[in-house]
Amino acid sequence: MDVTPERDSAGPAGAVSAAAITLDQVRKQYPDGTVAVGDLSLEVKAGELVVLIGPSGCGKSTVLRMINRLIEPTSGRILLGDEDVTRTDPVQLRRRIGYVIQNVGLFPHQTISANVGTVPRLLGWSRARIQTRAAELLELVGLDPATFGPRYPHELSGGQRQRVGVARALAADPVVLLMDEPFSAVDPIARGRLQEEFLRLQAEVRKTIVLVTHDLDEAVRLGDRIVVLSQGGKLEQYASPATLLGEPASAFVREFVGTDRAIRRLAVTPITPDLLQPLPPDGNVPAGLPTVPIGSSLYDALAVLLTTNSDDARVTTEDGEPVGLLSRHRILSIDYPADPIGG
Numbered sequence: 001m002d003v004t005p006e007r008d009s010a011g012p013a014g015a016v017s018a019a020a021i022t023l024d025q026v027r028k029q030y031p032d033g034t035v036a037v038g039d040l041s042l043e044v045k046a047g048e049l050v051v052l053i054g055p056s057g058c059g060k061s062t063v064l065r066m067i068n069r070l071i072e073p074t075s076g077r078i079l080l081g082d083e084d085v086t087r088t089d090p091v092q093l094r095r096r097i098g099y100v101i102q103n104v105g106l107f108p109h110q111t112i113s114a115n116v117g118t119v120p121r122l123l124g125w126s127r128a129r130i131q132t133r134a135a136e137l138l139e140l141v142g143l144d145p146a147t148f149g150p151r152y153p154h155e156l157s158g159g160q161r162q163r164v165g166v167a168r169a170l171a172a173d174p175v176v177l178l179m180d181e182p183f184s185a186v187d188p189i190a191r192g193r194l195q196e197e198f199l200r201l202q203a204e205v206r207k208t209i210v211l212v213t214h215d216l217d218e219a220v221r222l223g224d225r226i227v228v229l230s231q232g233g234k235l236e237q238y239a240s241p242a243t244l245l246g247e248p249a250s251a252f253v254r255e256f257v258g259t260d261r262a263i264r265r266l267a268v269t270p271i272t273p274d275l276l277q278p279l280p281p282d283g284n285v286p287a288g289l290p291t292v293p294i295g296s297s298l299y300d301a302l303a304v305l306l307t308t309n310s311d312d313a314r315v316t317t318e319d320g321e322p323v324g325l326l327s328r329h330r331i332l333s334i335d336y337p338a339d340p341i342g343g
C-alpha cells in the first residue's frame, strides 16, 4: 500500500497510521446535468480532522462517498497519500477507509463484538485476534467489552450504538475515517458527550478524519479545519474555526455562520496573557473571585463570570498558580480584526 503513513506507537491499538487526502479538481455531474460537486480541490493533512458543512444538497455526502468510491467522480483525481483511489479496487479501498453513517447500520442479528469484527473477518484475521481487537476497540470507545460485547444492537441505546459504529470503523486500523452526520441521530445531551469522547479518542488514534455535519456548533467544536460548501459543491472557505468565524471569506459564509458568530468566536479563542491585568503587588487577590485556568476559552471564562455574577476572574496555571486577573469588560471589548465583509 503506497500511502504516507504517520506512526504513533502511543496508540492503544498498536501501530496507528493515517494518510493525507488530496482532492484535485474533483467533479460529479449526473446525467440529468445536476452538478453535485464542481471542480473541488482541497487537501486534508494526515491526522487532521476536517469538517464539511453547508446547506442541504450542497454536495457534502457526495464528496465523502467519492473518497471511498461509493460514488465515482466524473473527473478529477482523489489521492490517499500518493495513491490514486480511482485506480484502486473499491473493495480493497473500503477495507482501509472506515465509514460511519448516521444510523450506524449495525447488523441486527450479530453481537456487538461480531459487528466490530466485521472488517477484520473479511481480512481473514484469526478468531483470537479478532476477539482481542474487538475488546480493545470497545474499551477505547468507552464500552465495557464483557458487558456489551455479547449483546445485540437492539439492546443498546442510540449513543452506545453510535460508539459501536466508531469502534467498527476503526477495527482494521484504517488510514482514513469518513463520518457522515455521525452524531445527529442522538439527543443533544448524549451528543455533546459523544463529541467530547470522540475528541479524546481522536487525540489517541490521530486518524485522518473527514466528517460531514449540518451543525455549525459541532463543526467548530470538532474541526481542526472546516470546509464550507455552497450549492454545486463550490468551495466557499477552508479555514480553522477561529478564522472562519472571525474572517468569513464571502457574503455566503458570513450569512451561513450567522450573527451569533461573536459568541461562537469566544468559544474558540483561548485566554492569553495579554488580556490579563497583573495581580496586586502584595499578592492579595480579592477573596471570592472565580477561578479559570489559562488554557480555557473566553467563552468559558465569560460563562463563569456570569454565573458567579463577578466582574473579574482569577486566571491560574493548570497547577493552580495565579497569573493575573481577567475582567468581564475586557472579554466583551476584544478588538477582533476588521471584518472584511463590512459590519
Ligand SMILES: Nc1ncnc2c1ncn2[C@@H]1O[C@H](COP(=O)(O)OP(=O)(O)OP(=O)(O)O)[C@@H](O)[C@H]1O
Residues within 6 Å of the ligand: 030, 031, 032, 034, 035, 036, 054, 055, 056, 057, 058, 059, 060, 061, 062, 063, 214
Ligand atoms: N442520481 C442523481 N441525479 C441527479 N442529482 C443527484 C443524484 N444524486 C444526488 N443528486 C444531487 O446531488 C446534490 C448533492 O447531494 P448530497 O447528498 O451530496 O448533498 P448533501 O450536502 O450531503 O445534502 P444533505 O445535507 O441534505 O444530506 C443534491 O442536489 C442532489 O439532489
